[in-house]
Amino acid sequence: MEYRVSAADRAAFKRCRRQWDFSATARRCLSPVRQTTYDLDRAVRDALAVYYFPGMWDWDAGIVLPLVSKALDNSLGRQRAEIGGDPADWQTAVDRTHLLLERYFTWAPTVDRFSPIRVETDFDAIVPDPNDPERGLAGPDGGGIHYTGRIDLLAIDEYDRYWVVRHRLIDEPFPSTEQLVLDEDSVAACWAWERFYDGMEVAGTIYNELAVQDDERSPRNPSKSERRRGGIPQHEPSGGGRGVSSPRRIYVKGRPAETTDRITQIEGNGLRRTTIRRNPAEIHTAGAQLAAEILDMVRPDIRVYPNPAPAQCSTCAFVAPCLAVHEDREVEQILAADYHHRPAIAIERGRLGGTPFGVGRGWVPGRGG
Template sequence: MDALPAALSDALAVYYYPGTWDWPHELKQSLVHKAAERALNDARVPDRLPTATALLDTYDAWARTVDDFAPVKIDHDVQGLVPDPRDPERGLMTADGSPVIYACRIDLLAVDAADEYWVVRHLIVEQWRDLDALIRDEAAIAACWAWEQEYLSMEIVGTIHNELCIAGAPEPPATGPTSGASSRVRQNEPSGGGRAIPQHRRVSARTARTGETNRVEQCTAGLLRRTHIRRSRAEIGAVGMLIGAEAIDMTSEPAIYPTFAPHCQTCEFSGPCRAQTEGTDPEPLLARRFRRRPADDPRKPRLGQSTWGFGRGAAPPTW
């Protein structure tokens, strides 16, 4: 398996690291190169480093002309309690009473000049993805839903599909990397400090999107293609129900029917099985001779071993 895509993904995480977004370009790019080198060395393919470096430098030259957001979080794990489609006001539970949790990792959460939040997916490809496939990207939409479940006061406006094509020779922009870079969004605002989660939306940014109706915006810049897809409230909200319906099929206990075999003579459940075959109710026998296995009691963690999310505004768990 080619280790180059994974190395490029690791390098992009460093490229969009929020803490270094406003650093001098040469210093930040050296860290990107080191991330790719480390990933390729770990995969024992250091000979791919020149290719990775050329691709990353070309990506940087093009990205600086089209990046219109600032990074907030990278490689961030989020999770959400899956709703029960049969009772949307309740969370879905398994047969033993455990909650059904949807978890995913988000490549990048970004904020644009209008203080709107986007879920960004890095796609290392050999040819551009079909637009319809990007619109129907269930994992991307589910990531929007999961983020809003983790951070209840936030609203994700859509997804950005960041495609890096590794086929062909990388060619930088003919006019230099700084052309068109005026749309770049800084991580730190003059008011002080970096962007927080959630961030107060500035008055000047609230009017920045007035009159904008395009759902899909796509631009190609060399080996980079950037697709912005705005997601409606209904589209993101429906994902939870879809996940719940699939989870019910995955977690439902299978129907077990009496199937007689030689080992039935020594089976401890031969009595209830025989009662069911004879058409009588096996529940009294089960209640008299059997007991349910108690749920595992989770042990209390050691001091400093467990924390709880600050974005949810929840109190610490009770053990």
């Protein structure tokens, strides 16, 4: 039996073991039957996947931005079909996210200094044994262990260095830079990407944060033309360059950059771009830490207990069955009525960059495939 531990499983395990027990792929693997709230972060990432789609990177904004707008509407439309509810709430969500992206499309051409390689791409990395890196980590029955996840964007800069880019919708003050430096999920994604694509070196992580502003909390109803206006066509430079012009390179290891700053940060109008270089030792340590945590997760005698806290429970999809367990009530009926067993690998048809198994170990951008 092969074990697949996702980035979401790992986060749940460290946040609350009871939530992890309900949701993790190697445990009950449950998810709610119906979505109950609009996921604006998901909608924004769907739109940005179109904006940064490599095949359209050099297209004129007059062509690209209407496609981005449509992707945003389609993403929220799918959520509306799932949730139902008050049409006014859905329209508020649509207007709010369109206003947010209007700001972003004016700002992004002034700070993008990279070229997109892949968007919304899944990875599946074999986890090595920390005591014997030449061997894969094994579960209790000898089965191999894989770490899976998804990156929002893989980009390459003018020095042919690869970066893992994270898009984040922020509905509160920006987190401290120290929190980004210590972000385990993104560093583990760098490690997994290097394992998945043999020979590639990842320079670090780029955090692309979009904060909702007060005027977007009580949104107007913008016209179609207002929603689609863009700043600078994608093929034109702005303030020193829109980005790296060619989306395909032949290198898997970059050249030395002119600057050796570990962290660079640009902020303005509720938007922030933070670039953090990750050295090889840091990425290696992230992989070793991941392996140690996974060994705990697959132990047959693992103890499962909750970790209640307002910040966690308020957004948890398993509050009802958790309360039932806490109060010693029947829980299986609740799970049968409101939750379903999801597939281990959920294939989202038509998703940009989506494939059930990635593109295979050993593939290199720019060499076909």
